[in-house]
Amino acid sequence: MELAYIPSPSHGVQYLGPIPLRGYAFCIIIGVFFAVWLGNKRWIARGGRSGTVADIAVWAVPFGLVGGRLYHVITDYELYFSEGRDWVDAFKVWEGGLGIWGAIALGALGAWIGARRRGVPMPAYADAVAPGIAFAQAIGRWGNWFNQELYGRETHVPWALHITSAEGGRVPGYYHPTFLYESLWCIGVGLLVIWADRRFELGHGRAFALYVAAYCVGRGWIEYMRVDDAHHILGLRLNDWTALIVFLLAVTYIVVSAGKRPGREAVVERGVPDATSGGPADEVSGGPADGAESDGSAGSATEARAEDGSAAEKTEQPEDAGKPENAEKVEDEAAESAAKRS
Secondary structure (H helix, E strand, O other): OOOOOOOOOOOOOOEEEEEEEEEHHHHHHHHHHHHHHHHHHHHHHHHOOOOOOHHHHHHHHHHHHHHHHHHHHOOHHHHOOOOOOOOOHHHHHHHHHOOHHHHHHHHHHHHHHEEEHHHOOOHHHHHHHHHHHHHHHHHOOOOOOOHHOOOOOEEEOOOOEEEEEEEEHOEEEEEHHHHHHHHHHHHHHHHHHOOOOOOOOOOOOOHHHHHHHHHHHHHHHHHEEEEEOOOOOOOOEEEHHHHHHHHHHHHHHHHHHHHOOOOOOOOOOOOOOOOOOOOOEOOOOOOOOOHHHHOHHHHHHHHHHHHHHHHHHHOOOOOHOOOOOHHHHHHHHHHHHHHHHH
């Protein structure tokens, strides 16, 4: 008898009248909102405008959901297109099955479209939202708990996950809660990116690349613990190979980018008021601010203020302000000399 374990929910869906409330969907939605909220705070801190992250997320999130589902369906096609399976199930996202690799890849494409429409640099945007994506993954993984899926090997540790469902070939028992391991790992990745970004002022997409590399490290050992069906190449699960390749690409990008473009972007969004001067910020390229006049009107205003100041100084000066300090003494001596000669 197990004295301690993590219980699984008896149902992954509750009904509010005819409306189904699915735990998996709620975890995804909460994660998205948290990522946008944190990304907005980081974007503003970088000098961006409030609302830009949400506007771009309108493009990134739908693309990410489609990409995540496509990756899952393609890599586990036998679940939907083999004999005895119903291909319509491939569209039932609420039943689980979103591949993070496809979600990030296609979500990045949607973000790139949104960033171009807003006129902001994509690398800077990716750096701002990177920790939020990691935290969103941590929240979203609890959707697997509601669906009693993606658990690890059988175990008897006190934190074992108790699987009670026998649907889909599951065997009730106690297993490693790999969803919990990955959730905690993603929280650590998010905190790591925040710390490294503050410590080293990561820019030009390097904060996002750090998130990708750190996540791949954790995904590698967690994937190795899972027992659900998966394709294997040379003895390793497909997702292990994906994690290894993406990790190497992310590390290469960090090294090459740091050499070519050190530091971070000075300005991430044009037209944002500068906190120091109250004027509009320069363009991303470092040129003059939008709307700046080129006919010297700003210089004319400065000259006018200088002339006013000069006039004020003249009116406040005494009449003899231009005379030397010993002028009166010189005049007295000249008068005495003239009297003696007469």
